[in-house]
Amino acid sequence: MANCQETLNEMxxxxxxxxxxxxxxxxxxxxKVCTDCQSAYEFHAEFKSIIRLKAQKDELSEGFLDRLRECxxxxxxxxx
Amino acid sequence: xxxxxxxxxxxxxxxxxxxxxAMRMTRNRNxxxxxxxxxxxxAWRSFATYxxxxxxxxxxxxxxxxxxxxxxxAQQRKPTETELDDVExxxxxxxxxxxxxxxxxxxxxxQMLSMFTDDEVKNxxxxxxxxxxxxxxxSDVEGFSYKEIAEILEIPLGTVMSRLHRGRKSxxxxxxxxxxxxxxxxxxxxxxxxxx
Numbered sequence: 001m002a003n004c005q006e007t008l009n010e011m012x013x014x015x016x017x018x019x020x021x022x023x024x025x026x027x028x029x030x031x032k033v034c035t036d037c038q039s040a041y042e043f044h045a046e047f048k049s050i051i052r053l054k055a056q057k058d059e060l061s062e063g064f065l066d067r068l069r070e071c072x073x074x075x076x077x078x079x080x
Numbered sequence: 081x082x083x084x085x086x087x088x089x090x091x092x093x094x095x096x097x098x099x100x101x102a103m104r105m106t107r108n109r110n111x112x113x114x115x116x117x118x119x120x121x122x123a124w125r126s127f128a129t130y131x132x133x134x135x136x137x138x139x140x141x142x143x144x145x146x147x148x149x150x151x152x153x154a155q156q157r158k159p160t161e162t163e164l165d166d167v168e169x170x171x172x173x174x175x176x177x178x179x180x181x182x183x184x185x186x187x188x189x190x191q192m193l194s195m196f197t198d199d200e201v202k203n204x205x206x207x208x209x210x211x212x213x214x215x216x217x218x219s220d221v222e223g224f225s226y227k228e229i230a231e232i233l234e235i236p237l238g239t240v241m242s243r244l245h246r247g248r249k250s251x252x253x254x255x256x257x258x259x260x261x262x263x264x265x266x267x268x269x270x271x272x273x274x275x276x
Contacts, residue, residue: 008169012245016219018226043173047252051220054201058100064113068095071120072088 001029007037015041015048087127090136091120097137097222098144104217105148107206115151119144138224142232145214163209164250172252175265195264196255204254212247215240220248 002010002023007030013019014027031038081089098119102112122143123130130139168174205213205221218224218232226244230237259265 012248013241016226040170040173043176047172048220050196051201051205051216051251052223054196054198055104055205055217055221056097056100057198058096058103058112060096060099061109061113064099065092065095067113068117068120069088069092071117072091072124073084 001033002026003030004034004037007031007034008040011037011041011044015045083132084127086132087130087136091123091140094137094140095120098140101141101217101222102144102148104202104205104213104221105210106152115144115148118147118151122147135228138228138232141218141222141224145232149210164212164246165253167246167249167253169249171249172256175256195259200255200258204251204258207254208247208250212243212250215243216247216251219244 007027010019010023010027014024019027031041095116098116099112102115103109106112106115119140123140126143130136205216208216214233215229218229219226224232226237226240229240233240235243256265
């Protein structure tokens with residue numbers, strides 16, 4: 001099982017799904033028994049999801065998708 | 081559908097994601113629209129070299145990132161390790177314990193969601209220097225793997241990880257400053273000597 005320092009160091013790699021299964025299991029093992037690390041983990045999981053949630057919503061202007069469709073298949077398009 | 085029609089259909093599906101990322105990159109709607117348009121024109125011209133079944137989404141983001149870097153002279157490859165202040169580990173986590181509970185009625189998990197507005201999160205991202213902002217956008221917003229980000233940016237995996245680490249900490253500090261400015265955080269409640 002991982003200790004507190006290792007868990008905090010590798011918390012983001014775990015959150016980003018970048019840890020090998022075996023290592024991820026060791027981190028999960030520690031999170032299950034350590035409320036301090038568990039709470040830090042939940043905070044950062046929330047932080048990551050908030051960034052995604054709040055920075056992903058940009059309304060498209062009217063007609064933008066139509067203009068984009070014109071990018072395909074028109075050989076006469078020149079560099080802007 | 082012909083392969084060309086398939087390609088167009090698939091690429092168009094990613095238009096909203098590409099546009100959001102372009103908005104964070106250029107910070108301007110017209111420039112963001114131009115950037116996505118230029119990306120699609122380049123993608124279409126390179127259609128012959130695109131291998132069906134490979135990662136179209138990463139390929140499009142790579143074209144867009146390169147276009148952005150070239151067009152806006154983004155400082156992608158310059159060594160800029162000193163460009164961001166060093167922020168301590170778990171910066172925001174250590175401080176949000178000081179939020180006055182009476183100001184927030186939600187559960188602890190919802191606190192951060194209600195605390196930061198969409199604009200604040202977008203601003204915090206947009207304030208990051210390019211070489212930190214793009215990896216954070218690619219990972220936290222677009223969900224690309226470290227390997228994909230390394231390929232999109234043509235930088236080593238270790239560099240992706242260190243830029244993500246520093247970029248995220250710096251964003252936390254910026255968001256903390258926004259919250260402080262709005263009076264959501266009472267500094268008197270902070271642990272003594274833990275600031276800076």
